[in-house]
Amino acid sequence: MTTQTHAEPERELKPAVLRGLKSRCPHCGEGKLFSRYLKVRDCCSACGEELYHHRADDGPAYLTILIVAHVMGFVMHASFGYLKDDPLTLALLLCAMATVLSLLMLPRMKGLLVGIQWAKRMHGFGRKPA
Incomplete structure (x- = not known):
């Protein structure tokens, strides 16, 4: 008696993560991952891959x-000598930089995690459609 297992092909992690970092579909890399700032699309507009999982x-x-905390620590250490006499300017500069950097990185980090989950078939990404 033979048992057959239908092993699904392994998904490559690195391309999926890189596509996620670019806010693209982890499957094809063509369709956009987000419909709004952090709202992941239900499915890819290019390949139809379900992304709601x-x-x-x-x-x-x-x-x-x-x-951001590590980057800002280095920036604070480097800029302290230049702006030592004006702590308000230093604080405003660091706050502005941290805010902008956080807003730029947040969607990319979400794309990275969606890419990892897709590649590892986590949370329903490995299920076959019924």
């Missing part, structure tokens, strides 16, 4: 905070 939750925010 993602469960990014707070992960993108944690990753964004981790990266």
Whole structure:
């Protein structure tokens, strides 16, 4: 008696992550991943891949905070000598930079997590449509 297993082909992680970082569909890389700032589309407009399975939750925010905090630490250390006499300017500059950097990184971090989940077939990404 033989048992057949239908192993699905493995999805490559690196291309999926890079496509997610570019805010593109992790499957084809053509369709846009987001319909709004952080709203993931239900399905890709180019290939039809279902994307509503993602469960990014707070992960993108944690990753964004981790990266922005480290970058801002280096910026603060480097700029402190130049702006030592004017702490208000230093504070305003650092706050503005942290805000802009966070807003730019947040969708990319969400795309990264959606790409990982798609490649690893997590949260329903591996199911066959009925």
